[in-house]
Amino acid sequence: MLRDELLRLIRNNSRIELKDLAVMLGAEETAVANEIADLEKEGIICGYYTLINWDNTNEEMVDALIEVNVNTSRDLGFDTIAERFYMFDEVKSCYLISGRYDFLLMLEGKTMRQVANFVSSKLSPIEHVTGTATHFIMKRYKDYGTVLGAVRKDCREKMSI
Amino acid sequence: MRDPISKVARQMQPSGIRKFFDVVAEMPDAISLGVGEPDFDTPWHIREAGIYSLEKGRTFYTSNAGMPELKREVAAYYQRRHGLEYDPRTETFITVGGSEAIDMAMRAILDPGDEVIIPEPCYVSYVPCAVMTGAKAVTIPLQEKNEFKLTPEELLGAITDRTKVLMLAFPNNPTGAIMTREDLEPIAKICLEKDLLVITDEIYAELTYSGEHATIAAFPGMQERTVIINGFSKAYAMTGWRLGFAAGPREIITQMVKLHQFAIMCAPTTSQYAGLEALRYGDEDIAMMRESYNQRRRYVVNELNDMGLHCFEPFGAFYVFPSIRSLNMTSDEFATRLLESEKLAVVPGTAFGSCGEGFIRISYAYSLAELKEALSRIRHFIRGLI
């Protein structure tokens, strides 16, 4: 109960202070602190990140989605192959998916050349990989439920009955 | 020239709070806890249903009482929430907001000389709508010590031979008070004994934070003497769509629809399509928004009590109604001085009836960050007074 509501509350704002969380959830501060500690220990809360719109910085950043097809064998399952992908720091996300291909990787690089190099020299040579298709992300509109660059404006009349 | 204005219009008291609202509007740097509407946007799937209806050219009048499918959804809603059976064709009706439904219900039921009991503090339209029919509004000042619920004693004390209607409004704007099943039971009994009709404004029904919302219409014998007013504004964050509904006995609804036909024709068609989507697929949106209001409610109540502004715990709507009596000033003074010195606007309790003196209404339909900033200004203001 507390756990579910806590997760829903901090999911979109991980910066609410502990004492405020406790009041908002109608729980004791220690109970909330313990719950968070448990959630971390159980691998349910896996990290706290900051959503950055790099397009608005001077930083050059190129993101790509890469579809990967692989050959599995009796003693080489998806999990083992996945590890060969996700251990690279450049790989931001790695998903096994259903459909026309097996894996979807999200890659972050400084330049398009860097990403292309990664695909040709790191990814493709992996012996189980039978094919890749790279899609560069041209513009990011929405990430993690947040529309990027949209400043929410309160359009209500200031006072109403 | 002869007097162009009717006596009824001229004698109608303008809403006193307007002046204060205008002052706030002239202060661009002022922040506010004064809104009476959700801070959520209408959920997109509901907006899209409205847009889609326009694309398909659904730009004509609907039937006067509203689209049959929408009335069916209203009936289904009462079945689902309260186990109440309404015939969608004759016992439900779609209006231009709860506002219109309140007006039409009063017009359909009241004659000059009738009395309608209106517990205060309350939403500002009940008394004027009653007065417009020539009826007399008999107000009951509800007490903070009763958590602003209506007690059977208070009700009995206000009933005369002329009393025809009891106006109920829970969850309440501005107090946030609710009335549970147990609270309503003796009230229902009195209505039956004294042969009173009830108009119950349940526009905040979905924003109840302690148990399920209870309606007086669900007591035996009450459905046939109760008109329920409801709407989309608060539950689905749809204030600007101007869409509401009423459910009640056929005899009364028929008359309401007749008056509505002459005054309004029909509720906006685009909004009705959006409303259909809301009633069909909006329950999850309501749950999400209710949870979020509830978290902010706890936060604001806790902060106010912490700074010494006593505040009973409101279990409905999105308002808290703290007492400022300990500060030795009137509600108006408090609101005016808070605005001047802290640039923060709140609504004085007296905007909702004279018994609101000594209280202010604070809305928590704001982001946590906004609430934090505003509450710290109130804290600073109070500290400066002591």
Ligand SMILES: Cc1ncc(COP(=O)(O)O)c(C=O)c1O
């Ligand atoms: C108690 C109450 N009833 C009715 C209304 C009117 O709502 P609608 O937008 O449905 O006309 C309001 C709006 O603030 C309200 O607070």
